[in-house]
Amino acid sequence: MVDDILYLENISVEFSGFKALNRVNFFMNKGELHFLIGPNGAGKTTLLDVICGKTKSTGGRMFFQGKKDLMSLRPQHIARLGISRKFQAPSIFSELTVFENLELSVNENKSFFRSLVKEADSEEKNKIEEIMEKVNLKDESNTRGGDLSHGKKQWLELGMTIIRDPKLLLVDEPVAGMTGKERDLTGQLLQDIAQNSSVLVVEHDMQFVEQFAHSVTILHEGAILCQGDFNTVSKDPTVIDVYLGRGGGDLHA
């Protein structure tokens, strides 16, 4: 368990008697870019909701960095430990520039209104420059968030999330609606982020998963079907059954 960033044991969630997650065991190593995949309704979003404290498991155990017990913590406490979530729809400020959006996020300890009135200091400005470079928005510093393409909005929000140096980043379908080039750059960006943080991504795009995943977990009907590298899980007969059975075809795109 030494290298575990996240360790979940017997996690279960019920919605009015329906088992969305049923005794799920899941772990992730530090520095991993890990993909969570599975058919619609498999429980992927529910699992991310449990990790960030939005939804509570009816039992089991959940540890962060080997020792911090997440089970009884509220979402804001879990976020303060360094677990950040990036949702599928970008939630940037359309009227603010790329730089200003990042400026608002650079110091999470400042209140929202204090962030609005106080300019970033030189250390914070350097950090913003570094993040703009990382998320391919160096030349868009003065562009309004609302004027960015869909892909660039996603990168800006990723930048607003990683500027706080999360230890674990949870990401919902980051490449939905992106062009091929944007997908590739996003994959490289996620790999880059995983060098300093650990990243757990929910994704349906199998070509993207095959190209960038360090490891993959397959959820099916609220339970883990298998976990391993892409090649191993894509050859697993039960996985092939699930995907072929659902009309989803081979895992290989």
Ligand SMILES: Nc1ncnc2c1ncn2[C@@H]1O[C@H](COP(=O)(O)OP(=O)(O)OP(=O)(O)O)[C@@H](O)[C@H]1O
């Ligand atoms: N708040 C809720 N109340 C009732 N049922 C819910 C609730 N949230 C999720 N569910 C059900 O739990 C199951 C798992 O949902 P979840 O959104 O976690 O699946 P998913 O794998 O993320 O699916 P998708 O890939 O379609 O987003 C689904 O059958 C869903 O309808």
